[in-house]
Amino acid sequence: MSLIELHDLCKTYNTAAVPVRAVRNVSLQIEKQEFTAIVGPSGSGKTTLLNLIGGLDKPTGGSIFVEGKDIATLKANDLIDFRLHHIGFVFQAYNLIPVFTAKENVEFIMLLQGVSKAKREQRALELLESVGLGDRVNSFPTQLSGGQQQRVAVARALASRPSFVLADEPTANLDSHTAGALLDMMAQLNREFEMTFIFSTHDPRVIKRAHRVVTLEDGAVKSDIRQNEAAEGTE
C-alpha cells in the first residue's frame, strides 16, 4: 500500500460560464519518504490537486486514499481531525498567526492535538533549531524575513508529526537564493526525519532539487519522472 493513492481523480468547478475541469483523471501513487514536485504552468491545476490530497476540497470524481483511508468519505469534523494528525501544511503566503511568536506558532498545532505544555515547548524549540531558527524563537512573524517565516511554517507543518507535508508553491514569494536554501532545508528534513514532502512549483531551480517530478497540463498528468539527487546543493 502506498502512502497516497489517487485513482482517476477529477475536480470540476461549476462556474457560471463553463465548467472548469481543473483536475482530470489523475492517477498517482506516492510512497513514504518521497520528495515530489508537482509542476506545471499557472492554471494547470497544481493547487487544486494539492487541496484534494490535503482534504481541503472534495473531488467530483475518483478517490483519494491516504494510508489506506478514503478521505473523501470523512465527515467535516473528522476530516479536520485527519488533517490535524496526518498532514502538515505549508502555504505560499506563510500564513503564520501574527500575534504569536515563532515558538507559539509551532506550539499551537500541538495544542490542538492536546500535547502537554512541556512537550509542546520542547518540540517547538527542537524544530525551530532544525530549521535554523534556534535564535529567533521569540520573534514575531513581522520581525522575520519571508524566508525565515517560511522556515517557521515548515517547523509548524512538522510539529504535528504528520504522515506527509503538503506545500503549495512554498517558494513563490521568495527570491531564488532563499528559495534554494529553503528547498535544501526541506530536502535535509526529508532525509533526517524520513518525512514525505509534496510541493508544487514552477521554478526550474526548485524543480531540479526534487526526486520525483509530476508535470500537470490542463489538469492531467503529462509526465511523471524520477530524477537522481545530484542536483542538490548546487546553487
Place this chain on the structure above:
Amino acid sequence: MILSLAWKNIWRNKKRSLIIIVATALGLWGSLLSGAIWMGWGESMVDTAISRDLAHIQIHKPGYAQNKEIINYIPDGFQILKETQNLPGIAAVSGRTLVEGMAASPTSTFGVKIVGIVPAQAKTVTDIYKRLIEGEYFPDGGGRNPVVIGRKLADRLGLKLHSKIVLSFQDLDGSLNYAAGKIVGIYKTESSLFDQSNVFMRQADLFRLLNTKPLIHEIAIRAESARIMPQVYAAVKANYPQLAVHSWKELAPEVAYTSAAMEAFTYIFIGIILFALLFGITNTMLMAVIERFRELGVLIAVGMKKGRVFTMILLETILLSITGGVAGIVIGAISIVYLAHAGIDLTALASGMETFGASTVLRPFLPLDMYIALPIMIVITASLSAVLPAWKVIHIQPSEAIRTY
C-alpha cells in the same frame, strides 16, 4: 493558549477595540449612576416615609381604616403593645392614640389628626423629634397640654412657637370638646401634606381631655432591619389574627410602587444601553472576522475544528465586552460610593421634591445583586453579539480563504 490568543487578537486593532471598550464602559457607567440615583431616590422615599410615621408594621382594630372613630380603639391595646415589644426581630414599638379633630387659631381653622404618643416611646420608632426647626420635643415642664405641630400648619394658622392653639374633637360619648394647647415645638418633614395634618400631644394629656381610660388605636412597630421585616410581619400577623396587621407596603402602596418602579427603570435603562452596545460589538467583531478570513481559514485548514474557532471568536467578544464592562462597573461603583458618601444636594429642587416626600439630600444607591446581575447581562450581550461573526466563521471554506490566485 486559546484564551491568550483571543486576548491578543483583541489588541490587533487597538483603536477599534478601544472604541468599543470605552463605549461599553461609558454606557454602563451612565446607566449605573442614573440607576443608582433613581434607586437612591426611591429608597429615600421609603426611608423617610417609614421613619416619619409609617414604621415597618402597624396594628389596628379591623375596620379602623374605613371608620376612624375614636371608639375603634384596639381592644387590650396596651397588653398587645407590651407583648409585641418582646417578639423576636422587633426593635421598638409605639402606641398611638388617634383622634380626628380641628385645630384653630384666632384667624382660621383646619382639620387635623391629633396623635397622642408617649414621647420617649415614639422616639424609638419614628424621628419627628429630629425634625424640629423650632422649640423642643415635649420638654420637661412644658406647661399644660404641650403640642408639637408641623411648620405648614403653623403657617396656615398663623401661629408661632409658644402660641396657644385650640383643638376640638369628639369624645367617646360623641360630644364636642375644646381644649387649649401650647405649641412647644414646630417640626418640618419632607412631606408638607404630613406637616399640615399631624398634631402631636402626650397621651396622658389626651386621655384627660377625652375623659377616658387609656386606649390606643395604632401600634407602630419597627423591625430590627428592613431585611427581616417580612418574617416579623408574618409572625405578628399570625400572633394576632383578630387584628388588622399591615406592612408599610400595604399602608403606603404608592411609596412601595415608586421604589419598585425605580428598580425596574434601572434594569430597563441598562437593557437599552446593552442592546445598543450589541450592535456596536457585533459590527466590531464582524469586521475583525472578515479581516482575518484567510487566517481563520488557515487555522481550519491545519486542523482547528470549527467549534474551537467559534469558541475563540466568542471568547474574543466576551473578553472585549467584559473589559469595557468591568471598567464601567468599577468607575460606576466608585462614583456611586463617592456620591452616596457626599450626598447630592437637591435643595435647588427642594420645594418640588418635598411634595413627593423624598429627602432633599440624595444618596445614590445600587443593590448588591445589581453588581452580580450586570456582568451576567454583559456576557449574555457579548454572546449574542458573537453569533453573527461566529456564524460567518463556521462557513469559511479553507480552500477558498487560503487561495492566492
